[in-house]
Amino acid sequence: MTSRSAAETTARPYRERLLPGIGLYIALLLLVPAVALVLTPINSDMALPVGVVVYLIVAGAVTLMCPVVAVQNGRLAAGRAEIPVQQLGGIELLGSEGMRAAIGPGVDARSYLVVRGWIHRGVRIENIDPADPAPFWIITTRHPQKLAEAIEAAKA
Template sequence: MTSNASAAAAPARPYRERLLPGPGLFLALLLLIPGVTLVLMPINSGIALPVGIAVFLLVLLALFLMSPVIAISGGNLTAGRATIPLTELGRVELLGAEGLRAAIGPGLDARSYLLVRGWIHRGVRIENIDAADPAPYWILTTRHPQRLADAIEAAR
């Protein structure tokens, strides 16, 4: 019982997830090194390999920096560039692969806010109860839908 009491007394940790591509894309990007090297070899063989490695690293950095973040902090949910107060959020629905496909396909309301990445196959649909906001709900892909839903509930 001590562990339950300490868990209940502990403040909720803020949630943060960066929606990075999967490892398969990063492995495929390794092909940039020999590709750039082969292109530069006739021009200057001494710089061909270092430039290939530099291009690979720059693309990795760009992918990392351009990947959106889902975060809960300061009473707000931030998804990419959009932010909404947690008090304006209603019910949170977990979406598996089929549910997500239906939610962003035939069941989509065109006014909803989407932060969807094709390499993540599950997510959440969060009801927006703000009467002044035209988006009826947010659909976010996440690798940890249950943790996101729990973090929203804990932060309210």
């Protein structure tokens, strides 16, 4: 076993799907009466079941379209992009104010962002790959400390 593969197997994996809070799913329940109201003149017996099916389809689509942040096999994956952890520099943990400043008017437009408005914490990770134009990766996460620890462990 090489030293790199040994480090990859001892590093603790991290995986998080950036799901919205329960409030969005509750708000989506308004689809049931809305669809039922539209379908009642057409077929009142099918109005409520179709409303429930529409809710389930939309809630499932929202869930499946949420990006995943993961650290495994020596790589950081955020959304559709991946980068080897060896090409990552310093990690800055961001609270709600830090996150607002990090993605605000002063953000470098070349930075790679995986930001969800319902998550108010995150990390800013320096990208030290000279061939990559993105100077930072800014990622929202509910567990910034755990993500940072997983990246550092994968680097070791």
